[in-house]
Amino acid sequence: MLPDILSITLIVVIVMSIPFVIQKRKQAGLTGIKSALTPICLYLMAIVNLFAYWFDLMGLLTWMLGFVLVILGAYFTKYMSASEA
Numbered sequence: 001m002l003p004d005i006l007s008i009t010l011i012v013v014i015v016m017s018i019p020f021v022i023q024k025r026k027q028a029g030l031t032g033i034k035s036a037l038t039p040i041c042l043y044l045m046a047i048v049n050l051f052a053y054w055f056d057l058m059g060l061l062t063w064m065l066g067f068v069l070v071i072l073g074a075y076f077t078k079y080m081s082a083s084e085a
Helices: 002-028 034-054 060-079
Strands: none
Touching: 002 034, 034 060
């Protein structure tokens, strides 16, 4: 029961956070695909791990894919401009 609730919660959070990220990118004046690759990689990591859990694929390939997506997400942060807080 708890894994089902957590899966549904993850899906809801992902769907609700995408418009928020788009709005924040517009407010910050970020354009282009390079600056969007960080959130794309992090969303893909969440989706890959969710599918791996659903289909019982928690193996080395899933872990490596998650690791590569985190590294790519961190790498592409250099294309995001610093905020003026």
